[in-house]
Amino acid sequence: MSTATAAISCPECESDVTVADGIRQNEIVECAACMSELEVVTVEPLLLAVAPEVEEDWGE
Amino acid sequence: MIRAGVYGASGYIGGELLRLLLGHPDVEIVSAVSTTRARRRVDSVHPNLRGSTDLCFCAPEDIGDCDVIFTAVSPSVAMELVPQIAHRTRVLIDLSGGFRLRDRAEFTRYYGEHNCPELLGEFVTGRPETHRKELTEADRISVPGCMANAATLALHPLAAEGLIRPEVTIDGRVGSSGSGVTADIMNLHAERSGAMRVFKPQRHRHEAEVAQSTGLTVRMSATGVEAVRGVQTLIRVSAADGARLDDRELRRLYRDYYGGEPFVRIVAQKRGLYRLPEPKILIGSNYCDIGFSTDPEDGTAVLVAALDNLVKGGSGNAVQAMNIRFGLPETLGLGFPGLHPV
Numbered sequence: 001m002s003t004a005t006a007a008i009s010c011p012e013c014e015s016d017v018t019v020a021d022g023i024r025q026n027e028i029v030e031c032a033a034c035m036s037e038l039e040v041v042t043v044e045p046l047l048l049a050v051a052p053e054v055e056e057d058w059g060e
Numbered sequence: 061m062i063r064a065g066v067y068g069a070s071g072y073i074g075g076e077l078l079r080l081l082l083g084h085p086d087v088e089i090v091s092a093v094s095t096t097r098a099r100r101r102v103d104s105v106h107p108n109l110r111g112s113t114d115l116c117f118c119a120p121e122d123i124g125d126c127d128v129i130f131t132a133v134s135p136s137v138a139m140e141l142v143p144q145i146a147h148r149t150r151v152l153i154d155l156s157g158g159f160r161l162r163d164r165a166e167f168t169r170y171y172g173e174h175n176c177p178e179l180l181g182e183f184v185t186g187r188p189e190t191h192r193k194e195l196t197e198a199d200r201i202s203v204p205g206c207m208a209n210a211a212t213l214a215l216h217p218l219a220a221e222g223l224i225r226p227e228v229t230i231d232g233r234v235g236s237s238g239s240g241v242t243a244d245i246m247n248l249h250a251e252r253s254g255a256m257r258v259f260k261p262q263r264h265r266h267e268a269e270v271a272q273s274t275g276l277t278v279r280m281s282a283t284g285v286e287a288v289r290g291v292q293t294l295i296r297v298s299a300a301d302g303a304r305l306d307d308r309e310l311r312r313l314y315r316d317y318y319g320g321e322p323f324v325r326i327v328a329q330k331r332g333l334y335r336l337p338e339p340k341i342l343i344g345s346n347y348c349d350i351g352f353s354t355d356p357e358d359g360t361a362v363l364v365a366a367l368d369n370l371v372k373g374g375s376g377n378a379v380q381a382m383n384i385r386f387g388l389p390e391t392l393g394l395g396f397p398g399l400h401p402v
Contacts, residue, residue, distance in 0.1 A: 012330060013311050033311070035329035 012036040012050050019046060061088045062386055065123050065149070067141060068132035070094035071241045073155055075106040076375035077130050082112050084379065084393030086386075089115060091123040098122075123148060128382055131156060132375070134240075139175040151199050151385055153378050159183040159202040160269050170265045186381040188390065189321055190216060190273065195384040203381065204273075206373025207232040207282065208266035210365035211293040212273045213324060214350050217317040218363075219274040223305065224297040230280040231294040232264065235287035235339070238369050257284040290339025291369045299359035310352045310361065318350070322391050323372060323380065327351045337366035344368060345398035346376035 006019045015033035019040075023029070027040045028051055037051040064081055068074040069092035081087045092102055094117040102115045120141075123129075129149040131138050138158035146152060161167040164177045174180065184198035185191045187209060195201065204212065211230050218224045239247060246252070260282040267280035299305045311326060318324040328351040329335045337349035348367040355361070367373050376394055383390050 013328075014308050015311065015315070033326065033329075035331040035335075037331065 006046055008046050008048055010034060010036060010038065011048055012038075017048065019048075062086055062127045062382070063088055063090045063125070064382075065089070065091035065093065065126040065129045066132060067093045067120070067123075067129065067145070068137075068155075069102070069117060070097045070105045071132055072237050073370055073374040074130075074132040075109075076370045077132060077155075077378065078102060078106060078113070078115075079109060080371075080375055080379045080393055082109065086388055086392065087382075089113075090126060092117050093120050093123055094118075095120060125149070127151065128153060128386075130154075130375075130378055135171055142179065143176050151201070151382070153186060153201045153203060153381060154183065155203045155374050155378055157205060157265060159200070160185070160204060160208075161272060163272070166268050166272070170263070170268045185273065186377055187212065187273075188377075188380050188384055189213060189318065189324060192384060195381050196387070198381075198385060201378075201381050201385065203374060203378045205266045205269055206238060206291045206367065206369035207234060207264070207280070207293055208269035208273075209373055209377065210291050210348055210367050211266070211270050211278075211280070211295055213318075213348050214293065214295055214363040214365040215270065215274045215276065215297070217313045218297060218310075219276055220317075221313065223300055223303040223313070224276075225300050226275075227277045227298075228279070229296045230267065230270065230278060231296075232266065232280060232282040233285045233290075233292045233294075234282060234369055235290045236284060237288050238284070238291070252284075254286060255284065256286070258282075259284050287339070289343050289368050289370055290366065291373055292337065292339050292364065292366045295363040295365070297361050297363060299361075303359075304356075305354050305359055305361045306356050307352070307354050310354060314350060314352075323347050323376075323394070325349050328353070336364045339366040339368065340402060341400050342366055342368050342372070342398050343402055344371060344396050346372045346380065346394040346396070347398065348372045 007016045010031040013034040038048040039051040041047040097117045098119040103110045126149045128151040132155045135156045135158040138156035182200045183202040184194045186201040186203040264280040264282045267278040271278045314326045327349040336351040351364045
């Protein structure tokens with residue numbers, strides 16, 4: 001089980017999003033408050049963006 | 061153990077009180093009072109309690125001394141009853157509309173003449189989210205109405221911060237259990253099934269409670285919908301001059317007010333099947349879910365609040381208030397999270 005290591009604001013609703021250790025670029029995380037799908041744009045520094053609605057490959 | 065008595069124990073809210081209190085580790089039910097079912101087994105009326113208790117209903121005159129008495133009766137009965145039984149208990153928690161309004165004239169306007177108006181000022185509103193400190197010492201507690209509680213919880217942060225214009229409109233929807241256990245022709249299955257009955261297009265009683273709690277000018281309509289349990293209120297608000305209503309602002313505000321509340325959740329999601337508060341998934345739980353949708357173009361918002369009318373809209377809120385009053389953990393006996401699917 002992954003350990004939550006970082007908290008960052010959701011770009012959609014500004015709630016805290018916890019991101020698991022070892023997350024990689026282009027992975028998708030979910031904001032628990034607004035349920036937006038967020039894409040990891042960069043890992044260092046950790047940067048999230050609202051994932052586009054329709055894409056072929058989320059890198060998951 | 062806290063010795064509890066329940067008046068109106070054969071009704072729907074009374075039955076939910078019994079269910080919650082039977083599961084409460086620090087409460088012993090000493091009397092379940094019913095004028096119509098005295099000496100019959102409790103589970104003959106509330107079959108969901110089979111195997112949970114051998115308790116029988118008792119007549120009003122047979123109630124024993126209690127630490128807390130809950131009155132789950134009509135407003136008119138409560139007005140007669142409360143002065144008669146007050147000496148039998150340290151703490152009295154009334155779930156009727158009989159003691160919710162502080163102002164006698166307002167009470168008369170919405171309910172008719174009060175039998176004991178001198179008692180109106182003695183009751184503390186049983187809404188932990190707005191009256192927690194007072195509840196720790198309150199001996200007379202009045203639990204808010206179901207739709208009023210949902211609407212007030214949604215409006216309270218915006219009203220307290222002066223973010224909205226004072227005129228608000230509430231559209232309340234409620235399941236058939238809100239009509240109580242007494243059946244008449246209106247509640248025949250043939251008449252009720254499939255109906256969306258606007259039973260109070262204007263001046264629903266709960267608007268007076270919301271106005272009292274928020275200081276706003278409230279207009280409220282109410283519709284009975286095709287559900288047994290559940291309340292959903294849709295509230296239209298407009299931004300006050302100089303204020304801004306957008307999704308982030310509202311979420312931040314609700315988080316500030318309710319982030320630490322055990323039974324209020326902010327539900328305004330971008331994805332999923334239940335993006336805004338939906339009473340269907342709150343059945344049996346003590347949660348009130350609050351959500352919103354804003355229109356930044358014209359500065360308006362729709363607030364949505366949902367709860368189970370018999371639990372957070374009645375019995376659960378009463379037990380939460382009791383926990384606070386007796387210094388117990390606030391969530392004790394109230395951990396049921398609801399069902400899905402249901």
